[in-house]
Amino acid sequence: MGVGNELKCDDGVGPYIIRKLKDKNIENDKLLFIDAQTVPENFTGKIRKENPSHLIIVDACLMDSEPGDMKIVNKYDFANIGISTHSMSLSFFVRFLEQDNDMRIIFVGIEPESMDYADAPTEKVELAANDFVNILEGIIL
Template sequence: MLGIGNELKCDDGVGPFVVNELKDLSNPNLIIINGQTVPENFTGKIRKEQPTHVILVDACLMGCNPGEFKIVNKNDFVNIGISTHSMSLSYFVKYLERDNDFKIIFVGIEPESMDYSDKLTQIVQNGAYKFINILREIL
């Protein structure tokens, strides 16, 4: 699982928030990475581990209510707003998929604010905890 986002831009930090909250899970088959704004720095680690699935978690503008989350089809990346990363996520996903057959699942969480702050808005934090609780049940 890879959390993506800028922890100093309010709700854009929801990806790192989610993975940091899940760090205590004791599952030897689960690798949790806080990719922050440079997920491409972890492609070597991901490819080396040869996972069956990669779950990417990031804030993105999908036209939902703040705090709502959903699985986003990788072909829809051009239609959603993800702009705080040094590499486009569509390129990142294509690179990961090259010569690998693992399944990539992208979960977007709708932000309320992308202003400078080191804390999530309450509504996005609540949505993040809902998602975290679902993950705890299935992982």
């Protein structure tokens, strides 16, 4: 699941990654790529219906590191990082999905360089996003 606002430069890294994965045509009956934009809560029904074993959420987040740095963020650390521009708290979203469900939720944060209005990620964040897509593709295939 990619989360973020594509009109705010690096904040759109989550949807950017989902678009790149879809372009690779590797989605199948065991994989579902969700471009949640800024409203991941709109997909809770679909996620619960699919009942996945794993959910990977990728989003821009302020982790006080270098632009393009990626980190798996512990759900208990959500309060200590700045997560982009969605309407619902991701910590609440994750807790809601975990109710009555044993899926493994992994949150991958990518440090943004710019959150200004622009329709594409900065070079450093785009490189990190493409690296992440390649890593996922290697795991999937």
